[in-house]
Amino acid sequence: MRENSVFQKGVIIKMAVSNGYIKLNFERVSADEQFSRVEHYVQTMKKRKIVRSFSDRPVSEKLVEKAIETAGRAPSGANQQPWTYVLIKDPVIKKEIRKAAELEDENSGNKQYLEDAPYLVALFRINYGLAKQADGSLKKVRHYYVPESTPLSGGFFLAALQHAGLDCLVHAPVAASQQILHRPKNEKPLLLFAVGYAKDQALGCTGKPLSDIVISNASFSNSVSSASNEGETLIVNDETQLAAIESYFQFMKKRRNVRQYARENVDINLLHQAMRAVAIDPFGGEQPYRFAIVSNNEQKQKIRELAEIEEVKLYQERISDEWREALAPLGTNESKPHLTDAAHLVVAFYDTNERNNFALERASMAVGILMGALHHAGLCTLTYTPSPMAFLRDYLERPKNEMPFIVLPVGYPAADCEVPNITKKSLSEVLVKF
Numbered sequence: 001m002r003e004n005s006v007f008q009k010g011v012i013i014k015m016a017v018s019n020g021y022i023k024l025n026f027e028r029v030s031a032d033e034q035f036s037r038v039e040h041y042v043q044t045m046k047k048r049k050i051v052r053s054f055s056d057r058p059v060s061e062k063l064v065e066k067a068i069e070t071a072g073r074a075p076s077g078a079n080q081q082p083w084t085y086v087l088i089k090d091p092v093i094k095k096e097i098r099k100a101a102e103l104e105d106e107n108s109g110n111k112q113y114l115e116d117a118p119y120l121v122a123l124f125r126i127n128y129g130l131a132k133q134a135d136g137s138l139k140k141v142r143h144y145y146v147p148e149s150t151p152l153s154g155g156f157f158l159a160a161l162q163h164a165g166l167d168c169l170v171h172a173p174v175a176a177s178q179q180i181l182h183r184p185k186n187e188k189p190l191l192l193f194a195v196g197y198a199k200d201q202a203l204g205c206t207g208k209p210l211s212d213i214v215i216s217n218a219s220f221s222n223s224v225s226s227a228s229n230e231g232e233t234l235i236v237n238d239e240t241q242l243a244a245i246e247s248y249f250q251f252m253k254k255r256r257n258v259r260q261y262a263r264e265n266v267d268i269n270l271l272h273q274a275m276r277a278v279a280i281d282p283f284g285g286e287q288p289y290r291f292a293i294v295s296n297n298e299q300k301q302k303i304r305e306l307a308e309i310e311e312v313k314l315y316q317e318r319i320s321d322e323w324r325e326a327l328a329p330l331g332t333n334e335s336k337p338h339l340t341d342a343a344h345l346v347v348a349f350y351d352t353n354e355r356n357n358f359a360l361e362r363a364s365m366a367v368g369i370l371m372g373a374l375h376h377a378g379l380c381t382l383t384y385t386p387s388p389m390a391f392l393r394d395y396l397e398r399p400k401n402e403m404p405f406i407v408l409p410v411g412y413p414a415a416d417c418e419v420p421n422i423t424k425k426s427l428s429e430v431l432v433k434f
Contacts, residue, residue: 005357017051021418024256027083028412029378031267038377044162045277046207051169052113054196059118059426060238061089063164064195064211066245068121069427073249075257075383077146079422082126083430085151086181087119090434093180094120097192100176107188113169117194122177123157124152124187140186146385148405154191154251155368158282164245167198170283170365172358181434191361207279210272210285215292215396220272224249252372257378259416266343266379268295271410274373288351289363292396295344303407306338306391311336314387338382342409346370347392349402360405365368367406374410381408 029037068085076082088094096113105111114120129141155169161168173189183189210220271293281287295298311334315324339345350363367383374381384407386392392404 010283019220020421022421024258024380024413024417024419025254026380026413027254027378028419034378035273038270038373041373041376042273042276045159045373046280048162048280049167049198051085051167051194051198053199054113054117054167054194055199057197059166059196060242061087061119061168063238063241064119064121064161065244065427065431066168066242066249067157067160067164067166068431070160070245070249070252071153072424072427072430073252073255074149074156074372076149077385079420079424080149081153081425081430083150084124084126084183084187084432085157086122086177086183086432086434088181088434089119090123093434094152096180097174097177098297100180101171101174101192104175105172111171114171114194116196117169118196119194119299119428121157121193121195122174122179122181122189123150123154123191123193124183125166125190127185130184130186132412138184145287148367148385150190151361151364152275152368152371152383154193154361155282155370156372157193158365159369159372160245160248161193161195161250165241166174166195168372169194173276181432185419191277191365207276210275210279212276213279213290214272214285214290215290216268216272217293217295218268218272220269252375255375256380257382258409258413258417258419259332259382260417261338261341261343261380261409261411262414263341264343264412266411268344270294271346271379271381272373274370274377274379277372277373278366282362282369283358287362287366288353289366290349290351290398290402292347292398293344293350294347294396297340300340300342300345303345303392303395304336306385306395307336307339307407308334310386310388310391328433336384338384338409339407341411341414342382344409346408346410347396347404348408349393349398349404350404352401352403354380363405367408371408374408381410381415384409 022275031216064087071085072081094115097113097120100343101111101114130138131141158168171194174192175189176286177189294303315334348367350359352359371381389404393402
């Protein structure tokens, strides 16, 4: 086993590292190119399969590692990147996890696919930091980590696997994996991915009509977003797959959270097209999420006013010194001009009904996939998470079981847009291997 290098140094979570601000490197492309790029992304995501068994075709470990590295490009609260990915190839460990999963969910039957998959990838959420003291003991460092940050990274991971030509089954977390994989007490198992190549008989996933998951004043086609293999170009060998995932990684690496937007219109059809990427639930089941698109200037102004009321309370009354310190490198405050400057706001909701297991995790993954689609559409986004957020549900007149959890301002960056010169963790800092 190769241990996480950050843990070896005695610190499990790192704060944002910032060296001031830099000009955003943004490539503006033609409208035709925007639609072409997002269409390619959507069609790739729509080719996901319902995986229940894996073929014996070998999988290049480099492919999975590059997908994990891509997942590390996901945004997170205060850039804290509170996640650990555990890559599991050891058949003994896979068998232990399979048995534990069957014991924890006796009603679901045999889970042999967890043992047969060439790789399992366990995603852990880091709930708080640990720092090693002079005497060798570990001290808890209390920080606030946005709970949706880690599953959002999981959405980036899922999209990267798909673009690498790999098949994946997303499984609920296995509680026993924390002990099996020797993870520290500040980490919690969040998701489990079985990765490989599906057997030939695997069916394509079927999505919902956009009208079932998107609330928009503009009309859109109500066709069901389902996969089509017609004209599909298959990635058939490691060399072409590695080239594809490297290209995808380099493109996603350019994505940045943007707070300075141009007051410029964005074709609503571009957003609708991007939304088709999340018409299929990451778990392959019923979607426990909705997205509301807000484009009206008066509505955006009202949302900004309501949000800034909560932000003033946060920065003056609620915020801890530690969280204030964590946010300092990003230069944020109670003023939120991006809510009115951006052409559109996308408000994400998850369903709080008990029947929707792991609703927040699945909805957060969907947001990660959507952000990839919007990036391919040539648009900028920001993961804005005001707390509390119930005012958005009330203002947008959504039912009580729908809880807002992320707002994505969407648009083009201002000509003078700058972003914090922050760093991301290296692959060795987020990856553990068995």
